[in-house]
Amino acid sequence: MTYLIWLVLGALVLQSDAWLGKELNKLTDNHFPKDFKWGCATAAYQVEGAWNQEGKGENIWDRLVHTNPDIVTDKQNGDVACDSYHKYKEDVAIIKHIGFQVYRFSLSWSRILPTGDTDVINEKGVQYYRNLINELLANNIQPMLANNYSVDFRLNGCAESDDILT
Secondary structure, three states, X not given: OHHHHHHHHHHXXXXXXXXXXXXXXXXXXXXXXXXXXXXXXXXXXXXXXXXXXXXXXXXXXXXXXXXXXXXXXXXXXXXXXXXXXXXXXXXXXHHHHHOOOEEEEEOOHHHHOXXXXXXXXXXXXXXXXXXXXXXXXXXXXXXXXXXXXXXXXEOOOHHHOOOOOO
């Protein structure tokens, strides 16, 4: 069922904003419970960019695509990505404009724990996520944190130990 919802949502996003808003209302009114919330989701590596800025450490995926660029068909990487690290306010405005009520996002652990050691916390990385969450809340969008293991762990740190924060 979840995949069907995201498939429908993906198809709707391809349409115009005005049409999308009307269709979301129709779908919500006719097919979903009144407390159903529409949302969108991202993964830190795919959207944040700023791969080596403001204290972020290198992660597993950074190393992989920098040392083996041919591993990705078009040789792209997440160095800039969608640049959400710098454009999060614009991103939240778009989420609000479309009418989503929930935003699920992941954390870049290498941005928060750049050495992989829990004794070294990158305050600028933590502040980025605080700013993002505050911007979402100010726009009546519910933040939803996806706290899962990913390739966005710091090299020689959490990814190689049992010291993963949960």
